[in-house]
Amino acid sequence: MNIIIWLVVGGLIGWVASMIMKTDGQQGLILNVVVGVIGALLGGFLLAPMFGTGTINSNDFSVASLGVSLLGAIILLAIVNLVRRGTAR
Template sequence: MGLIILLVVGGVIGWLASLVMRTDAQQGVILNVVVGIVGALVAGFLITPLIGGAPITSGHFDVMSLLASFLGAVVLLAIVNLFRRGSVR
């Protein structure tokens, strides 16, 4: 059950991050889920220890972990855009 919740939350976070970075038209549902989950992992290792709280991958959902996962997904999309186009947008 935890994996299904992680996929759904990762998909929503990835979709919201793609809307913020204006890459939603170029990505599909699967890539949104991948970006959300990888962003959550990046945030779990890098951002969450700085702001405190538990990573979303531990199954603990609170506002700080969701915000950190969203920031991780936005940073991941910015890095992908930088390599793909040479600019972040």
């Protein structure tokens, strides 16, 4: 049951990040989940130690962990845009 919650929250985080970065029209449901989960991993490595919180990947579903996961997903989309288009947008 926990994996289903993890995938749903990852999908929502990926969707919100794609709307913030204006890449929502290019992504589907599966890519939103992938961006949310990988972005949470990236946020866990880079941002979680600075904020002293976990991410959704560490089964911490607090507001701070959702924010760190969202920031990680935004960073991931910026890196992908930078590599693909030459601009982080």
